[in-house]
Amino acid sequence: MKKMLMFLSSAVLILTLAIGCCLTAYGEAAALPSATEAPETPGAEAGSDTLIAYFSWSGNTEQVAQIIQAATGADVFKIEPATPYTDDYNALLDVARQEQADNARPELAAQVENWENYDVIFVGYPNWWSDAPMAVYTFLESYDFKDKTLVPFNTSASGGFGRSLDGIAESAAGAAILEGITLTEGELADAQNAVTEWLAALEVN
Numbered sequence: 001m002k003k004m005l006m007f008l009s010s011a012v013l014i015l016t017l018a019i020g021c022c023l024t025a026y027g028e029a030a031a032l033p034s035a036t037e038a039p040e041t042p043g044a045e046a047g048s049d050t051l052i053a054y055f056s057w058s059g060n061t062e063q064v065a066q067i068i069q070a071a072t073g074a075d076v077f078k079i080e081p082a083t084p085y086t087d088d089y090n091a092l093l094d095v096a097r098q099e100q101a102d103n104a105r106p107e108l109a110a111q112v113e114n115w116e117n118y119d120v121i122f123v124g125y126p127n128w129w130s131d132a133p134m135a136v137y138t139f140l141e142s143y144d145f146k147d148k149t150l151v152p153f154n155t156s157a158s159g160g161f162g163r164s165l166d167g168i169a170e171s172a173a174g175a176a177i178l179e180g181i182t183l184t185e186g187e188l189a190d191a192q193n194a195v196t197e198w199l200a201a202l203e204v205n
Contacts, residue, residue: 049117049118049119050073050118050121051075051120052068052069052074052121053076053077053112053123054078054124054125055124055133055136057092060183061153062078063155064195065124067192067195067196068199071195071196071199072199072204074120074122077110077112079108079135079138080109081138083106083107096128096133096134097129099133100129103134106135107138108138115143120148121145122151122153123136123139123153123172124154124155125164126154127159127162130163131164137167140168140171141171144174145173145174145175146175148172148175148176149204150168150175150178151178151202151204152165152168152177153181153183153195154180154183155182155184155188156184160182160184161180165180181194181195
């Protein structure tokens with residue numbers, strides 16, 4: 001009888017562990033979000049007067065946007081083209097170069113709601129051929145930046161902002177543009193400290 005009870009207890013324990021593993025694997029037992037996971041609201045209408053609008057293909061710029069959001073509590077808007085870019089890096093290089101040659105303005109997948117509520121707009125993007133992706137210019141030219149404060153941030157392999165700051169100043173006419181931050185791939189490991197120091201110097205959060 002004791003052997004039978006021990007067998008049944010062991011069976012119940014194994015079954016319980018198995019169920020738990022399956023729930024986790026299929027998302028029923030989700031992990032808590034990290035401190036830098038930014039809640040994205042396509043309409044960005046959570047009530048803040050600060051907005052983080054960013055374009056990210058590889059995830060590097062998104063990483064910086066998440067750090068900024070955690071520090072400022074700003075609303076988040078992800079700049080995405082209506083027709084998504086390819087996942088193939090080599091093909092993307094050709095697409096980006098052609099869009100620059102055409103001075104294209106790709107249609108965006110969503111628009112910011114309640115734009116008039118925002119006073120400070122962080123704008124983030126990667127360096128593509130020494131410039132911002134053309135979708136970022138679509139975003140900038142879709143809104144009135146008069147009396148707004150624009151804060152650029154950028155990720156790159158090594159080229160920094162390239163010539164994009166001139167393009168931003170032209171496309172976001174009327175905005176007061178503050179000093180931005182640019183991080184290379186090698187600097188992303190220490191992005192938390194770099195962004196924190198940068199924000200403190202800006203005094204916008």
